[in-house]
Amino acid sequence: MTTLSTSQLLIFSGILGLVIGSFLSMLTWRLPRIMMLEEEEQLKEISLGGSKCPQCDATLPWYRLIPLFSWLATKGRCHNCKTKISARYPLIEALTAIITITCMWQFGLTTEGIAATLFSWILIAIFVIDYEHQLILDNLSLPLLWLGLLLNTQTLFATPIDAIWGAAIGYLLLWVVFHSFKLLTGKEGMGYGDFKLLAALGAWFGFIALPQIILIAAVTSILISLIGIMLKTRDRNTLMAFGPFLAIAGWATLFFGPNIF
Known part of the structure; x- marks a missing residue:
């Protein structure tokens, strides 16, 4: 062959x-x-x-x-x-x-290469739709989550236990942030789609990667926001989709591993 x-x-x-x-x-x-x-x-x-x-x-x-x-x-x-x-x-x-x-x-x-490619294709769709519409569709995030869990039954990117905990903790982390922010300000700082996307990334890379993913997403979103404000291309009061920054953090973890820092 x-x-x-x-x-x-x-x-x-x-x-x-x-x-x-x-x-x-x-x-x-x-x-x-x-x-x-x-x-x-x-x-x-x-x-x-x-x-x-x-x-x-x-x-x-x-x-x-x-x-x-x-x-x-x-x-x-x-x-x-x-x-x-x-x-x-x-x-x-x-x-x-x-x-x-x-x-x-x-x-x-390899199996990892094909899986990484499928992961990236779905993530591109999530990135673009959330950037343009501030909307993360369950039709994309949930298949990504289940695909990560299924692939990691073979310990492709994380152990099965780490993947399960990654999905659960990933969802709960942003759920807590969302409700804490809403309780303090009366406003909604993000959508439920962000919870599911972080859960999907946790399912792919395990709970150990979650702090890194959140940090990269938060820092890049702040930097892009500040640059936009300084260049006067966006208003400081305009909501910005968080999904694209989670996607960037997901790619960083895919290509550089869960221990960049």
């Missing part, structure tokens, strides 16, 4: 990442909107299929759907109405390709 060389594996990973990234860019655009519709409208929206220009509703031909390169070739405009197409699509595709390559580079074509 022929095995792939490192360069062949990374090239294949990049191409696969672009394809999956194209799917994720569509999924993260449609899924939150579909979830807000009534059941009949959901089925209608899903059945429509096909990628269309959101402005003129023109169906995009297959050669306009090549990840990243189609957007670059058209200079980010619809081929029919010339309306600008958001850069979110090539950015998600490029991000997915880079992270997929990184997973294969670090773990290789």
Whole structure:
């Protein structure tokens, strides 16, 4: 049986990442909107299929759907109405390709590498949707949690006991923070989706990784917030999604281990 060389594996990973990234860019655009519709409208929206220009509703031909390169070739405009197409699509595709390559580079074509790649793809979807809508969907966070628990029955990234405690403690930590903050201020500082996402990360990396994950997420969120305020790109009173920073902490733990500090 022929095995792939490192360069062949990374090239294949990049191409696969672009394809999956194209799917994720569509999924993260449609899924939150579909979830807000009534059941009949959901089925209608899903059945429509096909990628269309959101402005003129023109169906995009297959050669306009090549990840990243189609957007670059058209200079980010619809081929029919010339309306600008958001850069979110090539950015998600490029991000997915880079992270997929990184997973294969670090773990290789192994069980850990495949698991890390699946973990990253789901996390990208959570990252984008929470960034754009301040919403972490159970449809994504709960499968991520259960996948982590199931994989760690084989001690892939943590022992089974550590994974179970990681999921339980991860949820309870933010649950306590949420209710303490609400009791003191009368305001809700985060959503229940954050609890489930931290529980999922605990299920993947065990309870020992939770302090590191929370620290990285908190520090990066504060830094980004301060930079935004200084650059006057955001108001200090505007709520900011915490999920993307938990995702960043999750990737840091995946690639550098649970003992960075």
